[in-house]
Amino acid sequence: MQLLITDQTFDAIIFDHDGTLVDTESPDFQACKMLFDEFGVPLTLEGWAAKAAGVTDGYNDLFQDVIQNRNDGISQADLWRRLQELWKITYEQVELMPGVNRLIPELEQTGYRLGVATASNRQWADRWLAHFDLLPYFQVIATSDDVVHNKPAPDVYLYAATQLGVPPERCLAFEDSMAGVQAAKAAGMTAIAVPSHVTKSLDFSQADGTVWGLDNVTIAWIKELDRVARRENRR
DSSP states (O other), rough: OOOOOSSOOOOEEEEBBBTTTTTTTHHHHHHHHHHHHHOOOOOOHHHHHHHHOOOTTHHHHHHHHTTTTEEEEEEEEHHHHHHHHHHHHHHOEEEEETTTHHHHHHHHHHHHHEEEEESSSSSHHHHHHHHTTGGGEEEEEEEEGGGGGGGTHHHHHHHHHHTTTTGGGGEEESSSSSHHHHHHHTOEEEEOOOOOTTTTTOOOOSSSSEOOOGGGOOHHHHHHHHHHHHHHHHO
């Protein structure tokens, strides 16, 4: 666990959804890989993560790789339709990320205000949070439906902080994508990168720290970060 101590303290903790709380990214990549294989175009995990992880229009960039390698008039609309068919197969494999079932109830019991800030829409986020019985733990679910500009713009994080009634500088954010880290930092929050096996190849140097899985995050770790920050503020 790598951490850069900041001068901020935390009253609220805000989580990204896809790839941080819920592993929708592994089946997402699997569906994209199946699509690319059907058209004979290579797709690596690193290439998918760089273009699509946490990026709203990332699929359109990915589809260009297929279109440019074909001369049969295939369109983005055609590729979207086929990808949605493949999602119906791979999304049967969606699971919680390691450590979530332990950490979220512990944070609530400790008294932290909890939120979700996702680039996905509300229907998508509510679907999986309800499926895994996580919805009751969060005071706010901030989604792309709530803001004009999506990640890496800070809007969804600022909206979450406002709804929680906590200044952004007193929020700790956990993110698994570069766009998400950039959004949380732009909002004025402390951003901790939680790379998944899908996004582990990305450059998270902009984050305030890196932790390899929420199963490595404890209340004691967060409180120690809080304690050091408060001590620095008194100097």
